[in-house]
Amino acid sequence: VATSEAELPRLITLYERGIANGVPVELLEPARLRDFEPHAKALRAIHSPSTGIVDYGEVVDAMARELRAAGVAIETDARVTAITRTGDGLELAGRRLAVRARRLVNCAGLYSDHVARLAGARPDVRIVPFRGEYYMLRPDRRALVRGLIYPVPDPEFPFLGVHLTRTVHGDVEAGPNAVLAFAREGYRLGRVSPRELAGTLAYRGFWRMARRYWRTGTYEMYRSLSRAAFARALQRLVPEVTSADLTRGGAGVRAQAVSPDGSLVDDFRIVTGPDAIHVLNAPSPGATASLAIGRHIAALATETFRRV
Ligand SMILES: Cc1cc2nc3c(=O)[nH]c(=O)nc-3n(C[C@H](O)[C@H](O)[C@H](O)COP(=O)(O)OP(=O)(O)OC[C@H]3O[C@@H](n4cnc5c(N)ncnc54)[C@H](O)[C@@H]3O)c2cc1C
Structure with a gap:
């Protein structure tokens, strides 16, 4: 839904992109939007009837x-903690398990850059973890949302912005925000890994990113601590939502690849070496697209590994 004049051109671009890709999308005026989402408010919106949800x-x-x-x-x-090259391949070692392999496909998410380095690669990005926190709509307020209500994404920022999502179980999630996590698996605010945090802070790209996005980052931190601020962000989509309607939900952590110049990599980043493929950035919709990405990596593996 476009909630400001400034968002309208971007909404139209998304609509045109949908049409160009053969997606059955419909551009809605406010009166027609009410047929689908009676409580949403927008200047214009896109309806995507083929969007699906899964557990x-x-x-x-x-x-x-x-x-x-x-x-x-x-x-x-x-967990793989060491990778050594043997005469005819690689040996992956961990506390519980050792595996010999001729080839490696590394899709270790939050640790993908770390595993790439263990394998001798020199990735040109570093993973910076961003926690995405959710609230849930109270059961008696779920009727405010029938399907999925998304804002128009901000092209300056690879994160989508908080949205409202009805799940297959019938409840309604609100979120996620995007706050810097103090550990790669920092699913809670209090989870701090001094070693991993020091690694983030020692990265030049982190400080350049911080300089570029400090305003957004500060607001995200504030919104993480203030339920009222979170509710205000949701009110842009559905004005009737109040902070009293929200209960704390779960959280996920995004494995965000950050370049040395501080830019947030917003596309998939897959690098190949003679005996390894490293998936260094697999942002949303990486889950939805996982089968297609898998096919792409399989083709890449066939092509790359055959050469050696
Ligand atoms: C809050 C949030 C909401 C999202 N919403 C959506 C959505 O609505 N739709 C969508 O399509 N996508 C969504 N995504 C994105 C999606 O989760 C990712 O694109 C996807 O999980 C990436 O898959 P992956 O296999 O690359 O990494 P992951 O799913 O992160 O898997 C990495 C695996 O590697 C393992 N690992 C890590 N280190 C090691 C090691 N050293 N040794 C061995 N194993 C290791 C981890 O334990 C993990 O199992 C969301 C992400 C977040 C954080």
Whole structure:
């Protein structure tokens, strides 16, 4: 939904991009928007009837079942802490497990740059963790949202902005914000890893990013601490939402690749080496697009590894 005049050209661009890609989208005037989302307020909006929602945990469980049935071994709780090159490949070692491999595909998310370095690569980006916190709409206020209500994304910032999402279980999530996490797996405000935080603070790109985005970053911190500020952001989409309607939900941590010049990498970043492929930035919609990304990486692996 476009809630200001300034957002209208970007909304139209998104609409045109949808049409160009064969997505069945409809441009809505306020009266028509009320047919779909009676409580949303906008100057204009895009309706995307083919948008879907899933319980992603169930998707991953289904993928794991199919992979195991096809003979793939999946190990969890198996952090790789060292990678050495042997005569004919790589040896990945951790506390619990050692694996020999001829080739490596590294998709370690928040630690993808770290694993790339363990494998001898020199990634030109560093992962900076940003926590995304959610609230839930109180059950008696869920009727304010029928589907998914998104703001027009700010092109200056790769994060989407807080939105309202009805889940497959019928509840309504509000969020996520984007606050710097003090540990790569800093799912809670109080989780601090001095070593990882020092690594972030020692990175030149972090300070350049901080200089560029300090205003947005400060506001995000404030909104993380203030439920009223969070509610105000949601009121731009649905004016009737109040802070009393919100209860604390969960949080995720984005693995955001940051370049040495401080820019936030907003596209997928996959680098290849003779015996390894490193997925160094896989932002949203990385989950939705995971099968397509998997196919892309498989093709890349076939092409890259065959050369050696
Ligand atoms: C708050 C939030 C909301 C999002 N919403 C959406 C959405 O609505 N739709 C969407 O499509 N995407 C969404 N995303 C993005 C999506 O989660 C990512 O694009 C996706 O998870 C990236 O997948 P990945 O496999 O690259 O990394 P991950 O899913 O992060 O997986 C990395 C794995 O590597 C493991 N690992 C890390 N280090 C090591 C190591 N040293 N050794 C072994 N294993 C290791 C981790 O434990 C983890 O299992 C969201 C992300 C966040 C944070």
